[in-house]
Amino acid sequence: MTEAATRARADLRRASERYESTPAEGIETRHAFSFSGHYDPKNVHFGALLAVNEETLAPGAGYDDHKHRDTEILTWVLSGALAHRDGHGHAGVVRPGMLQWQSAGSGITHTERNVGGAAEPVRFVQMWLQPDVFDAPPAYGLRRVERAADGLTLLASGLTRDAASEALRLRRGDAALWLVTAGPWEPLPPLPEAPFRYAHLTAGSLGYRTVPGPQGGGRSMEPGDSVRATGDAFADPTAGADGVELLFWEMHSPVTYG
Incomplete structure (x- = not known):
């Protein structure tokens, strides 16, 4: 764990601040981190996350066919249907309420398209x-x-704690992805604690305090x-008038190099 992770901080990033790209006709992407031709040396990852793209x-x-290697790729559909096919014989259609996991391992080639x-x-x-396992055979899951x-x-996890659950199994032993929901004006359930926590709001609205107690400033989402939180930041999250749904990463170590 880095020293930065010991300090409590909730870094709010607005949807409008994302880098927008149009890599091909009919495709619009908003990137949370540096990606492809867009490089910001101060924004290359958070925790173990390398990318969070809204597509x-x-x-x-x-x-069309493109390659990946040694990356855990998780896809959550908000509306419509996404067709996936890869060179190792895995194929699926991902719809709202389903999670797709692709572990690129030693290398995959795949396509992702709006369903025919x-x-x-x-x-x-x-x-x-x-x-944290590299050069492994590629793997695929859809639930x-x-x-x-x-x-x-719990959507996906590599933690030993979750080995008996129905969650898709990540090749990262100290990270887990959760779906968090609450009704109108309800507090969110107690969120897992971790040195690195990442919350991406997919529906509704949310209010929270930057840190616990009177020192925490109020923010809304x-x-x-999204919020990148370290320490005990991102306190007292509460749903707004229409309830809330968010994707929440629990990560116990950052990206490693070398």
Whole structure:
């Protein structure tokens, strides 16, 4: 763990601050971190996360064959349907309420497209996580998510603690991805503690304090906003008038190099 992770900080990033790209016709992407031709040396990762992209693919649009290696790729669809196919025989259609996991391992080539015949765009959040197992055989998983009654649903995890759960199994032993939900004006359920926590709001609105107690300033979030939290920051999160849904990363170590 780095020294920076010991300090409590909740870094709010607005959706409008994301770097926007159009890599091909019918594709719009908003990037949370440096990506492809966009490089900001002060914004290359957070915790073990390498990318958090909000993607929109118009009808008929998508990514042709492209390569990945040694990356955990998780996809959460907000609306529409996303068709996936890779060179190792894995194929699936990801719809709202489903999570797709692709472990690129020693190398994959895959396509991602708006499902054939669609009349509407597909919108999704795609997250890239650094594994701690490298050069492994590529792997794939797709699960339909049953939301937990307490509002805290484990989607994917590499933690030994979660080995017996229904969560997709990450090749990162100290990270987990959660879906967090709450009704109008309700406090969020107690969130897992970790040195690095990343919250991406997908629906509704949210208010929180930057740190616990009277020293914490009040902040609000709208869809597409995110918070990068260290220490005990991101305190007392509470849903707004329409409730809230967010993707929440629990990470116990940062990206490693070398």
